[in-house]
């Protein structure tokens with residue numbers, strides 16, 4: 001797996017699901033197929049036969065001996081009957097990817113959740129003797145106060161989305177390993193959290209000020225298609241208007257410098273630099 005090195009910061013993708021297909025019309029009902037066909041850099045690795053291809057991955061960061069995970073994908077043995085690709089998985093891919101980096105779950109120091117959707121918190125917990133327990137026994141888990149508050153209230157009202165709050169978030173809180181943070185929080189030297197609400201009420205990005213810089217963008221953007229059409233929010237966004245504002249803010253910042261955009265679901269290698277183009281943006285192609 002390729003690595004991105006920014007100064008002292010080493011970045012590696014840990015992929016849980018290599019290919020998760022969603023019909024374009026399901027995830028982006030506003031998208032116009034004809035307009036997309038005119039964008040020559042949108043290739044079959046992004047969209048083919050009306051299906052949008054997404055990766056589901058975590059980002060592994062190493063900085064001065066610290067091991068940090070950003071998001072924990074779908075996980076293993078979780079009951080997700082509404083999403084067959086996520087239901088009762090064995091989790092071998094993700095654990096092998098971690099092992100290939102010479103790491104065990106106990107080596108992880110920090111787990112940051114950009115938000116609490118089921119495809120971002122799965123490996124937070126593992127099944128042990130019929131109970132969900134933290135997978136990363138030595139880690140502190142970080143989540144925004146707003147995000148936790150929203151989902152804990154929703155779960156109390158019976159809307160636990162796919163069950164992920166109960167099986168992948170609550171056990172972390174009960175084990176006293178969850179730290180709820182406000183905006184403008186530092187995760188470590190040169191690692192700054194910023195609230196980017198919209199996709200979910202308390203969504204956060206992680207900005208890394210190392211080398212050329214990077215923004216770990218979670219789900220403020222799902223597919224490179226939204227570079228060309230940044231006004232389009234996904235059907236899975238809690239507040240599509242706010243999601244668009246957060247997306248535009250971050251994309252504009254990244255386009256102003258040489259930093260890397262690193263979302264959760266982009267095609268390989270998973271990161272890119274971007275430039276402004278027409279009404280939106282496009283990947284920066286190195287020639």
Ligand SMILES: [Zn+2]
Nearest residue numbers: 117119219264
């Ligand atoms: Zn996601």
